[in-house]
Amino acid sequence: MGVAYQLSCGHCAYSQNIYIGFGFNYCSLSSILEWYKDDVGRQRIRAFIQTDKEASFECFDGLYVCQSCRYLLNEVYLHINSDSDAYTNRYTCPRCSALMPPKPIDYIEDIQLDCPDCGNEKLSVQSYMDWD
Numbered sequence: 515m516g517v518a519y520q521l522s523c524g525h526c527a528y529s530q531n532i533y534i535g536f537g538f539n540y541c542s543l544s545s546i547l548e549w550y551k552d553d554v555g556r557q558r559i560r561a562f563i564q565t566d567k568e569a570s571f572e573c574f575d576g577l578y579v580c581q582s583c584r585y586l587l588n589e590v591y592l593h594i595n596s597d598s599d600a601y602t603n604r605y606t607c608p609r610c611s612a613l614m615p616p617k618p619i620d621y622i623e624d625i626q627l628d629c630p631d632c633g634n635e636k637l638s639v640q641s642y643m644d645w646d
């Protein structure tokens with residue numbers, strides 16, 4: 515199950531709703547394939563399903579923090595691993611094109627996030643609903 519949060523800055527107008535965690539259709543590679551959008555990722559998921567049914571995977575919605583401009587990208591993390599192959603999806607920052615870290619944050623309650631717009635330290639984080 516996941517949680518929706520509202521991030522907001524006390525110094526500027528920045529405010530964003532984000533989702534962290536996983537939903538009911540994240541539980542198998544074939545159910546992920548039903549909603550996963552990226553073409554390269556879809557091909558990799560299909561290949562894993564065909565060649566190795568025992569492949570282990572990790573999939574959740576997380577928060578990628580750009581190391582160069584602090585942009586916050588709320589996206590799906592997908593990592594698949596089998597005996598012969600491994601795949602991890604990657605994102606680039608929509609604002610400055612830097613490569614995002616390989617893994618997003620999946621727990622944000624105790625973490626200090628800088629405002630991506632004005633750089634003020636510590637966004638306020640409020641959870642407002644559970645989702646699945």
Ligand SMILES: [Zn+2]
Binds near residue numbers: 580582584609611612
């Ligand atoms: Zn950036």
Ligand SMILES: [Zn+2]
Binds near residue numbers: 527634
């Ligand atoms: Zn701000």
